[in-house]
Amino acid sequence: MAAIVTCRNIAKRFANGTLALDDVSLDVVEHQFLSLLGPSGCGKSTLLRLIAGLSEPSAGKIDWQAGASGLSFVFQEPTLMPWATALDNVLLPLRLAHVPTAERQDRATVALAQVGLAGFEKSYPRELSGGMKMRVSIARALVTRPKVLLMDEPFAALDEITRFRLNNDLLELWQRESLTVVFVTHSVFESAFLSQRIAVMAARPGRVIEDIAVDAPYPRLPDYRTSLTYNEHCRRASAALERAMAHG
Amino acid sequence: MADGRPTTDWSKFVAPLVLGLAALALWEGLVRAFKIPPYLLPGPILILQTLVTDWQTLMESWWITMSISLAALSVAVILGVALAVAFAASKWIERSFFPYAVVLQVTPIVAIAPLIIIWVNDVKLSLLICAWIVAFFPILSNTTVGLNSADRNLVDLFRLYRASGWQTLRYLKLPAAMPYFLAGLRISGGLSLIGAVVAEFVAGTGGSQSGLAYRILESGYQLRIPRMFAALALISASGILLFLALSLLSHLCLRRWHESALKQES
Numbered sequence: 001m002a003a004i005v006t007c008r009n010i011a012k013r014f015a016n017g018t019l020a021l022d023d024v025s026l027d028v029v030e031h032q033f034l035s036l037l038g039p040s041g042c043g044k045s046t047l048l049r050l051i052a053g054l055s056e057p058s059a060g061k062i063d064w065q066a067g068a069s070g071l072s073f074v075f076q077e078p079t080l081m082p083w084a085t086a087l088d089n090v091l092l093p094l095r096l097a098h099v100p101t102a103e104r105q106d107r108a109t110v111a112l113a114q115v116g117l118a119g120f121e122k123s124y125p126r127e128l129s130g131g132m133k134m135r136v137s138i139a140r141a142l143v144t145r146p147k148v149l150l151m152d153e154p155f156a157a158l159d160e161i162t163r164f165r166l167n168n169d170l171l172e173l174w175q176r177e178s179l180t181v182v183f184v185t186h187s188v189f190e191s192a193f194l195s196q197r198i199a200v201m202a203a204r205p206g207r208v209i210e211d212i213a214v215d216a217p218y219p220r221l222p223d224y225r226t227s228l229t230y231n232e233h234c235r236r237a238s239a240a241l242e243r244a245m246a247h248g
Numbered sequence: 249m250a251d252g253r254p255t256t257d258w259s260k261f262v263a264p265l266v267l268g269l270a271a272l273a274l275w276e277g278l279v280r281a282f283k284i285p286p287y288l289l290p291g292p293i294l295i296l297q298t299l300v301t302d303w304q305t306l307m308e309s310w311w312i313t314m315s316i317s318l319a320a321l322s323v324a325v326i327l328g329v330a331l332a333v334a335f336a337a338s339k340w341i342e343r344s345f346f347p348y349a350v351v352l353q354v355t356p357i358v359a360i361a362p363l364i365i366i367w368v369n370d371v372k373l374s375l376l377i378c379a380w381i382v383a384f385f386p387i388l389s390n391t392t393v394g395l396n397s398a399d400r401n402l403v404d405l406f407r408l409y410r411a412s413g414w415q416t417l418r419y420l421k422l423p424a425a426m427p428y429f430l431a432g433l434r435i436s437g438g439l440s441l442i443g444a445v446v447a448e449f450v451a452g453t454g455g456s457q458s459g460l461a462y463r464i465l466e467s468g469y470q471l472r473i474p475r476m477f478a479a480l481a482l483i484s485a486s487g488i489l490l491f492l493a494l495s496l497l498s499h500l501c502l503r504r505w506h507e508s509a510l511k512q513e514s
Contacts, residue, residue, distance in 0.1 A: 053408070054408065071408075072408075075404075079399060081423065092405075092409075096406070096410070096411045096419075144409075
């Protein structure tokens, strides 16, 4: 199992002096679903932004597997352009990459259908529900056919029923597209449901304190949520989070 | 309006209309009852009659005033947006130029108009410059704020996809600035008319190439007060027309997405 992204002894100090991350080493394994779990302020979003290249580490190195390219980022908010239709929002990355008009229209239409939004191409963001907006945001991330999908608490603002639905759909997309996912969350239950591996982080300074394997098989159907195995994984992740809080 | 609901709230239009007509009727009644001479205060009917008899002259002047205002507004839009884009591109340009834009804005136009009229030989051009000075600032400052108001996560997203500066401007900053620009445009529309009228008062041009302001001055000298009122009514009407046209434009541009253009849910 090859690491697609390798973080070596990463530190990040903000301009105001805060040490957001200290000596973080983490391998993101290809095709793996990895969650970063931790209390707020543990630097999990900062780490994700570093991996995305949206900011530079103060120390350490982030290496990408040779030849690996293409990452997409899903923000906590849907982050759609309110003046553009769902289709125009989804095809934006292709437009920025100068993909010809007809091709980008087709690919964006397919991406919208993939997230269950066929028929909503001409809708504006304000006409869509919170869950649908997040789906558009995911379609925009998938339209470039990325190898790595970075997600920063994407479902935190949604109601539980919508969140569960999107969890199921995300797992299906992850398997179908053989993506590598790095998923930031503060929910023990969400990380235990989705991931193969949970990196638990502590705050002040932000660091990874435990690396938990969640070996329940996929597909994880809705009844996994009430199973004993799930319960056990939640218990272990929860205990690790307790220890992370004690460290911080 | 076009949402297919059969009930329209007519009171919105009827109430101010009824009030206006009642006020005009009262005005006419008072003028007649107290036999106020027309050189002090003409009644609305006489003003309307003057408007009809002097239509030709007044319309020529109206067109001159309007063409100066519209030209000034157009130049204000082009230069205002261009400078705002330059501000967005470089903090140094913004820091160097912005104070002077403020100076231009806070200096009363009546005070600089005589200078401009002396410096610029062409009267029409000098009026245009005065109107432009007044109309320029709201567009510049609103567009500048608008260009900086794009969602920060969207800015990150554009960086992530390696968008060029031009792409970021075209697909993100300009659309995000649109509501701010349009709000500035509505203010500037009225200001350009005020600027054109004020400057003409200062310039006091004569002859056939005169705008509505000169007609007011001229009517004052000749004690043709009904004509003065008629010219005044035309200026107000033009201001209202400009405002409505720009509001309509703003609504058409924003109706699909911006909060300000959405009907409230009832």
